[in-house]
Amino acid sequence: MADVPLPDREALRDLFSDLLSKTCAVERIDDGVALSPGTVAVIAEYVDADGEAAGAAIADLPFACRSGSALVMMPPTVADEALEAAEIDGDMFDCFKEVVNVLSRVLNSPDSPHVKLRGMYRVGELLPGGVRTLLQDGDRRRHFTVDIEEYGTGVLTVVSRAEIDVAAAA
Numbered sequence: 001m002a003d004v005p006l007p008d009r010e011a012l013r014d015l016f017s018d019l020l021s022k023t024c025a026v027e028r029i030d031d032g033v034a035l036s037p038g039t040v041a042v043i044a045e046y047v048d049a050d051g052e053a054a055g056a057a058i059a060d061l062p063f064a065c066r067s068g069s070a071l072v073m074m075p076p077t078v079a080d081e082a083l084e085a086a087e088i089d090g091d092m093f094d095c096f097k098e099v100v101n102v103l104s105r106v107l108n109s110p111d112s113p114h115v116k117l118r119g120m121y122r123v124g125e126l127l128p129g130g131v132r133t134l135l136q137d138g139d140r141r142r143h144f145t146v147d148i149e150e151y152g153t154g155v156l157t158v159v160s161r162a163e164i165d166v167a168a169a170a
Contacts, residue, residue, distance in 0.1 A: 004046075004054045004115055004160045006142050007106035012156070019102050020070040022149040032143035032157030033060045033123075035135065040086050041123045042093075044100035045131040048113040053130025055107045055115060056159040057100050063146055063154020064088050068096035076151045096120075107160065134159050 007015075009026040016024040033041045035058070042064045046055040059067075062079075065088050069079040072095050082088055088096065101117045108114055121127055127135070134140070140160050147153040 004048070004107050004112050005109050006140070006160045007158055009144060011106045012144060012146065012158075015102065015106055016067070016146060016148070019099065020067065020148060022070055022151070024149065025145075025147040027145050029143045029145055029155070032141065033058045033155055035123055037124070039123045040088075042088065042096060042100075043121045043123065043127065043131070043135070044097075044103070045118045045121070045128065046104055046107055046115045047118045047130075048115050051118075053128065053134050054113065054161055056131050056134050057103055058135070058157040058159065059096070059100070060155040061086065061088060062152065063156050064096045065092060066148050066151040066154050067099045067146070068092045068094075070148050070151045071095045071099055079151060093120075103158075106158075134161060137161075 009028055013024055013026040033039065040061040042059045044057040045053060048054045062083060065079040065082040069092060082092055097120050100120065104115055104117055141157055143155065143157045145153055146156055
C-alpha cells in the first residue's frame with residue numbers, strides 16, 4: 001500500500017475558505033472527536049483505486065452542520081437548530097457529504113495514490129473493516145478546529161494510512 005498524505009492547517013484553511021466562500025480559521029489541536037457511545041459525529045471513508053481504505057475524516061456535529069450549511073448558504077440559524085436537536089439529517093447531511101467529498105483533494109498528491117470518498121457513516125453505525133482499522137491507529141491522524149465566518153467552530157480529525165506528513169511542522 002502506498003502512502004497517503006495528511007493535510008496541514010494551511011491546506012485545510014485554503015480548501016474550506018474557497019469551498020465555502022467564507023473566511024475560515026484552522027488550527028491544529030491535540031485531541032479530536034472521541035468515538036464513544038453517545039457521540040454525535042460523522043465519519044467519511046476514503047479509498048484508493050483498489051478499494052482499500054486510505055483515509056477517513058471524523059467531524060463533530062458542529063463542524064458537520066456548520067460546514068454543510070455554509071456550503072449552500074443556509075442561514076447559520078439552521079445549523080444552530082440542528083445542533084440543538086443533536087442531529088444532522090436530510091439536506092444538511094447531503095451538503096456535508098459534498099464538503100467531505102471535496103476534502104479528498106488534500107489527501108491526494110502527485111506522489112500518492114488517488115483517493116476518493118466511498119461513504120459516510122454516523123458514529124455508532126457499522127463501519128467497513130478497513131476504516132475501522134484506520135480509526136484505531138492513533139499515530140496517523142491530525143486534529144483541527146475550523147472556525148467558519150458567521151457559522152462558528154467545529155472539530156475535524158483527518159486520519160490516513162500515510163507515513164508522509166505534509167508540512168509536519170504545521
